[in-house]
Amino acid sequence: MVWAEVSCTVPAAMVDEVAEFLIELSGSGVSIDNLFLDTFSLDTVRESDRKTVKAYLPADADLTAKIDTITAFLAKHGPAFPDFTFLQPAISLLREEDWANNWKQYFKPARIGKRLVIKPTWESFNPDPGDLIIELDPGMAFGTGTHATTRLCLEALEQIFFREGTWTNRQGPIPATVLDVGTGSGILAIAAAKMGGDRIVGLDIDPRAVEVAGENVRQNGAADRVELGTTPLTEMKGQFDVVLANILAEELVRLATPLIDRLGPGGTLVLSGILTEREDFVRTGFADHGVTLLTTTRHAEWSCLCYRRDT
Ligand SMILES: C[S@@+](CC[C@H](N)C(=O)[O-])C[C@H]1O[C@@H](n2cnc3c(N)ncnc32)[C@H](O)[C@@H]1O
Numbered sequence: 242m243v244w245a246e247v248s249c250t251v252p253a254a255m256v257d258e259v260a261e262f263l264i265e266l267s268g269s270g271v272s273i274d275n276l277f278l279d280t281f282s283l284d285t286v287r288e289s290d291r292k293t294v295k296a297y298l299p300a301d302a303d304l305t306a307k308i309d310t311i312t313a314f315l316a317k318h319g320p321a322f323p324d325f326t327f328l329q330p331a332i333s334l335l336r337e338e339d340w341a342n343n344w345k346q347y348f349k350p351a352r353i354g355k356r357l358v359i360k361p362t363w364e365s366f367n368p369d370p371g372d373l374i375i376e377l378d379p380g381m382a383f384g385t386g387t388h389a390t391t392r393l394c395l396e397a398l399e400q401i402f403f404r405e406g407t408w409t410n411r412q413g414p415i416p417a418t419v420l421d422v423g424t425g426s427g428i429l430a431i432a433a434a435k436m437g438g439d440r441i442v443g444l445d446i447d448p449r450a451v452e453v454a455g456e457n458v459r460q461n462g463a464a465d466r467v468e469l470g471t472t473p474l475t476e477m478k479g480q481f482d483v484v485l486a487n488i489l490a491e492e493l494v495r496l497a498t499p500l501i502d503r504l505g506p507g508g509t510l511v512l513s514g515i516l517t518e519r520e521d522f523v524r525t526g527f528a529d530h531g532v533t534l535l536t537t538t539r540h541a542e543w544s545c546l547c548y549r550r551d552t
Pocket residue numbers: 383384385386390391394422423424425426427428429444445446447450474487488492514
């Protein structure tokens with residue numbers, strides 16, 4: 242397999258927008274070269290006013306169209322940023338082994354919330370007491386923990402499971418069952434299992450994501466509690482204590498009824514993948530559905546809404 246490394250050099254203020262766009266397009270993470278070194282002395286390390294955001298795309302028949310999409314994105318959105326100069330994205334081809342190693346230099350253990358650490362398998366990490374470690378290699382499925390929408394879900398899960406100084410489910414009866422709609426890399430399902438969920442079901446419409454999630458679940462020793470599959474949400478049966486869905490606002494609203502149907506009375510629904518400007522659209526879509534909005538959290542331009550099912 243050959244990969245294309247696509248490098249976009251943009252003003253620092255545009256980095257977040259370009260990174261979000263490339264994450265969506267590539268279905269995976271990006272790297273950002275953010276330091277400009279101009280002498281041998283570390284004292285002179287300073288932030289550059291330009292940064293290079295790199296994404297990795299399979300070098301297949303779709304590559305040219307994707308590069309055209311990236312070029313059009315830069316040309317359309319760049320002029321809104323001061324000091325923008327249009328630079329054609331630079332492309333270099335990498336073999337699978339090089340691609341894998343390229344990723345490695347950018348993925349470091351990341352703490353999310355207070356106790357969760359996402360750790361690439363090749364890195365060593367000394368956990369603090371009470372830390373939960375998720376071992377995750379960046380694959381082609383979305384969900385390395387670094388994206389704001391994933392982070393917001395993980396923080397919401399910690400709020401649900403960690404109470405009064407302990408992970409509740411090991412002591413208490415609920416919450417015990419979790420449905421993760423759009424599981425991607427399986428990161429939320431694994432986190433739910435580590436936090437104390439007894440039975441977790443992860444669904445994804447993309448069979449490749451389910452495959453990657455399966456490997457990650459096994460790697461984290463959670464296969465006894467996590468089931469994965471491509472069953473459409475509308476065909477799912479049963480009810481869960483927690484339902485997570487990190488998919489886009491339009492899809493969340495489209496699926497409002499089946500999402501709530503899968504939630505047991507008093508259960509918590511975590512909706513993520515919502516651009517903050519689309520928050521009201523989602524709130525309206527979930528109004529009069531027998532759920533009460535508990536919290537709204539935001540990170541970058543993303544929002545996460547948590548609801549409780551009333552009866
Ligand atoms: C933004 S990713 C989230 C991945 C992971 N849960 C996370 O939080 O990082 C969304 C995932 O949802 C899947 N997806 C989109 N619409 C879906 C649907 N209607 N049912 C199930 N999966 C869906 C996509 O294939 C993708 O893997």
